[in-house]
Amino acid sequence: MTTELRDKVGIxxxxxxxxxxxxxxxxxxxGAKVVVAGRREAEGKETIDLVRAAGGEGLFVRTDVxxxxxxxxxxxxxxxKFGRLDxxxxxxxxxxxxxxxxxxxxxxxxxTIDINLKSVWLSLKYQIRQMLKQGGGGxxxxxxxxxxxxGSAGAATYCASKHGVMGLTKAAALENARSGxxxxxxxxAVIETPMGERLFGEPEFKKFALGxxxxxxxxxxxxVAQAVxxxxxxxxxxxxxxxxxxDGGFLAGPNSPA
Ligand code: NAD
Numbered sequence: 001m002t003t004e005l006r007d008k009v010g011i012x013x014x015x016x017x018x019x020x021x022x023x024x025x026x027x028x029x030x031g032a033k034v035v036v037a038g039r040r041e042a043e044g045k046e047t048i049d050l051v052r053a054a055g056g057e058g059l060f061v062r063t064d065v066x067x068x069x070x071x072x073x074x075x076x077x078x079x080x081k082f083g084r085l086d087x088x089x090x091x092x093x094x095x096x097x098x099x100x101x102x103x104x105x106x107x108x109x110x111x112t113i114d115i116n117l118k119s120v121w122l123s124l125k126y127q128i129r130q131m132l133k134q135g136g137g138g139x140x141x142x143x144x145x146x147x148x149x150x151g152s153a154g155a156a157t158y159c160a161s162k163h164g165v166m167g168l169t170k171a172a173a174l175e176n177a178r179s180g181x182x183x184x185x186x187x188x189a190v191i192e193t194p195m196g197e198r199l200f201g202e203p204e205f206k207k208f209a210l211g212x213x214x215x216x217x218x219x220x221x222x223x224v225a226q227a228v229x230x231x232x233x234x235x236x237x238x239x240x241x242x243x244x245x246x247d248g249g250f251l252a253g254p255n256s257p258a
Contacts, residue, residue, distance in 0.1 A: 001055055004233040006031035009082040011074065013065050013123060014092030016043035018193030019143070021050070022221040023089050026229050028056025032087065035078045037063035057082075065092045065119035075126040085130045087232040090123040091143040095195055098155045109157050116161035117168070124172050128181060136179035139232045142169050146189045146247050162187075166243060173241030182240040184231050189247035191219045214255045215248030 010027050014020040015036035027034045028051040036047045036058060044060035051058035061077050063070045078085050096112035097104065120142050131138035147155060148162035169185040176183060190196050190209050196218060200209040210216070227246055230236055245251060 002030045004030040004229060004235065005087065008032045008086040008232075009035070009078060009084050010087035010089070010232065011035045011037060011078055011085065011123075011127070012089045012091060013037040013063065013074075013119070014143075015047050015060075016040045018195060019188075019191060019221040019224045020089070020091040021047045023091065023225040023228050024058065025050045025054050025056075026222070026225040027087070027089075027232070028058060029054045030229055030233070032056070033082045034058045035074070035081070036060045037065065037074050038092065039064055065090075065123065066114040068122055071119070071122040072126050075130050079130060084134055085127060086138050088123065088127045088138075088140045089143070089228055089232065090120045090127075090140065092119060093143055093161075093195075095155075095199055096157050096161075098158065098199070100154060101156045104157065112157045113161050113164075116158070117164040120165050120168055124168065124183070128172065128176060131176075131181050132179060136176075136181060138181045139236070140172070140181065140183045141228050141231045142183070142185045144169075144185045144187045144243065146187050146245065146250055148185070148187050148243070149245070149251065169243070170241045177240055182236070184236075184239055184241070185243045186224060186228055186231065187243050187245045187247070188219055188224050189213060189250040191221055191224055193221050211255060212250055213248040214250070214252065217248065219246060219248060 010032045012024045015024040016038035024034045038044045048058040048060050061074050063074045093116045097108045144162040144165040147159045148166045173183040
């Protein structure tokens, strides 16, 4: 157990697997009470079991983050159970269907934008409302990706959604800087999660993707969770409106042959 988030109350969206699950457990280990939001009941309960096993307190709230009523209820239930809201990690997201724009359907676009971008706007809206009601103060970290900073052929909608999260983060940070609510964004390259496996699990794609990471491996969900914990803690008290890139050297420049 550590104490970086002692007495804080936090929400983690998409906490039913991958990065969100590790972040929820790490937040709990750091002393936070954690509300895990996701669509899948059984997996949500598994995360709460892990939170409790880590010595923490948690609550699972079934939430589709693309639905305003669900996100509003999530914040409400957090406050009902734990009395306040101090931190949030808006992490839920999908990869959508990766294919050229000319072949993509309007439904794909709408679904990916709703789950990856509209959801962050909804989360910010209700989380910030609550934080302001409490008199200000708080820390929010949104999930983007290296795809929020560069393009990727075949992943236009995903890239657009993550670039959108970058813009939302900056605007929200500016609007709330004087209220002591910090808003930042994290941009990982490929991380070993169910999503990472879906996208890059095939040997051919894995080889290609590994070649983009000068460090020679993909990241782990816990490496992202550790950075997000720091961004949510008071140790990051002068950071707002910023992005933190966790990419094993991906964006530093062209990789040299192994
Ligand atoms: P994951 O698929 O394991 O986790 C995503 C979580 O979001 C799942 O628990 C899923 O159920 C949840 N979710 C999806 N739609 C939702 C909705 N409408 N409402 C509530 N929850 C919903 O994948 P992950 O890799 O842990 O992804 C987490 C975030 O990290 C995503 O936003 C993703 O875009 C981002 N990301 C992932 C990688 C990677 O390589 N894995 C890299 C950069 C960014």
